[in-house]
Amino acid sequence: MSTPATVRVALDDQLRQATINVLRERGWTGLTLERVAEVSGRARSTLWRQGLTRDVLITALVGELAEDFRSTMYPVLTSAGTGRERFVRGLEALCELLERHLPLMLATDEAFHQKATPDDPPDYLHPLIQFLREGAQDGSLAAGEDVVPAADLAFNAVAWTYVHLRGRHGWPADETRDRVVALVLNGIEGVESRKERT
Secondary structure (H helix, E strand, C coil): CCCHHHCCCCCCHHHHHHHHHHHHHHCCCCCCHHHHHHHHCCCHHHHHHCCCCHHHHHHHHHHHHHHHHHHHHHHHHCCCCCHHHHHHHHHHHHHHHHHHCHHHHHHCCCHHHCCCECCECCCCCHHHHHHHHHHHHHCCCCCCCCHHHHHHHHHHHHHHHHHHHHHCCCCCHHHHHHHHHHHHHHHHHHHHHHHHHC
């Protein structure tokens, strides 16, 4: 029998938006079923009878994000090309994911740190680590020996720069993606070339 923390439900648009609004207002620790019910204009008892709890709301939001990430990155992971080409496609795919989840990303910068289920810790860096390793091996990327920090830096530099420029400055999605990916790609290679010169 599933516990509430492992139940996976699909939230309707109104409930999803209410949950995101409460996250923006109170953060993850302040997210309560009572407040989500109030913001959504529904009775807490109605949500409870539907099997919804605070943990189920979090699991639904984070589960959608994790599942979308997996399905977005899978075609890139199975595609042909150099490590550099796949790295660029991975960063572009990350931007497309961020666009689909922009309201959540603007509400909290911790969505990628939440577990989709208790037994499913997030591993959002894995594809970028793989592409950077491949790029270092095939000579298409100057990613350095330790690609984990480079992947972490690339993920976060793309994610939060993209979200800020789209959500706070109103930049067009395509322009934001192209400029942010180019900046991060050139920055990753620039860090290694500066290390080599020193």
